[in-house]
Amino acid sequence: MTGAIDRGQDGLLSRLAGSDASDLALVAGYVLLANLLLLALPPEAIAIRTLLGIPLVLFLPGYSLLAALFPRRGTAGAVDGIVSVSDADRSSLVWRQVRSVQSSRIDLPTRLALSFGLSLTLVPILVVAMSVVGIGTSLVSILTVLTLVSLGGVALGARRRRRVPASERFSPRLQGLVPWSPSGRFHAQTTVEVALNVGLVVAVLLATTALGLGLTVPNTDSRYTEVSLLTGNESAERLGDYPRNLTVGETSELVLAVKNHEQRTQNYSVVVQLQRVSTDGNTTDVHERQTVTRFGERVESGSEWRAPHEFTPQLAGEDLRLTYLVYRGEPPEGPTTDSAYRHLHVWTNVSERPRPAGASR
Structure with missing residues (x-):
């Protein structure tokens, strides 16, 4: 009965762990899917594009x-299933541990932590190299280089x-994170080692989450609308030279x-109002x-939207x-400068239309 339970647990854990290359298949699949989505999403989808790009x-x-670089299992795998060692086998165990180190093995928590550090080192070098060779740093070129590096490593x-x-x-x-193997046997890990491994993974996840939130929360200071008034026709528009006497x-x-810097479609x-106003210091009253x-x-x-009008x-x-x-959206009833999102004005003089000669007063 116990053997049947152990085999059932072993099968469940094996299915959860997947094949020896399941992680590489996931990496390749994510890289290809993220490329398609990043190129298809509109520019204003900043949060989604950032979340997709962070792992890349x-x-x-x-x-x-x-x-x-490291195709072998970590050092914990070299002593998988060993809980206690007799004096006669101690020399054999020491040799196996030395051989493990010489084989350049790293366990899963170390692999995850090094992945972040190596990426942070590698990506700036790639960007500088792209600039030096004249490729440029557009979205397409950066995605292409990162995809080639990731898929080449896979x-x-x-x-x-x-x-x-x-x-x-x-x-x-899961052998690098928990003190059991898919076969149901315990690794020779102490409680302190397990706690340190779990703490390392949690710290990496928290740091990634914090970075993601920092990148995805838009900076409100960089979101604005630029408004200017031009004169002339569409082929020769210019600032200034507004009609002063009409x-x-x-x-x-x-x-x-109107130029949209709001980081989304708006x-x-x-x-447009012609206003008769009076000013008293910093106060302006609209009378008509x-x-x-x-x-x-x-x-x-x-x-940028340019709207010719009469x-x-x-x-x-x-x-x-x-x-x-x-206004962003529909204007309210009784629009004023106080309710407007952006406003500008120019001053002009308007005279009465001259009366025709001989017209009665």
């Missing part, structure tokens, strides 16, 4: 290279593992430029306003304020 940059290049690691005897071959089992009913053409609405026009547009992240004043007076109120 901070873990997988180092893990793949270690798989190629291919070489799989080949080297096949040449190692099955009893010494590294496989992504007549009631006279039409002028202006161009509002719906903009614009309300004319809504000149309204328009809106959906603008992709990083794109301005025909109906108010007359000196130092009238032509104000542009820019």
Whole structure:
């Protein structure tokens, strides 16, 4: 009965651990899938793209290279199943441990920790090399280099593992993290060693999570909308040279430029008002306003929208304020500069239309 239970546990743990190259298959599959998603996702999907890219940059290049360099199991595997050793076998055990060190074996926790450190060392070197040879550091070029490095390490690691005897071959089992093997026997690990191994893995996971959150939380200081007012036609737009003196009913053409730096697609609405205002120190009061026009547009992240429009004043007076109120989404009822997300204005004088000669007063 006990033997049947042990075999059942062994089969379950073996299925959980997978084959000797299951970790390399997962690495290759993730690299290919992440490449497809990173190239297909829109630029404003920053959080998803960052989460997909963190393993590609901070873990997988180092893990793949270690798989190629160290195809054997860790030192714990060399003494798998040994709990106590007699004096007669002590010399044999010492020799096996020395041979394990000479074979350049690393256990699973060490392999995971070194993967992060090696990736952090390797990736900057690759980026510098790309710049030196003139490849550039675009998204496509960086993904290409990281993919070649990761898949190259996976291919070489799989080949080297096949040449190692099955009893010494590294496989992504649990022996490096817990004090039992898939066969149900205990490793010669103390409680302190197990605690240190588990603590190392937890520390690496916490550090990765903290880094991921730091990268995925957007910096609000870098998210903004740039608004400017241009004059001229679409082929010769320029800043300044705004119409300073107009007549009631006279039409002028202006161009509002809105550039989206919000790191996501944004719906903009614009309300243009001609305002009669008075100022008293830092206080500005609006006494009368004319809504000149309204328009809106959906603008992709990083794109600029230029909106040519006509301005025909109906108010007359000196130092009238032509104000542009820019909103994200729909504007409220009674739009003002206080409610606008962005606003700008220029000053103009509007005179009454001259009366025709002979017209009665």
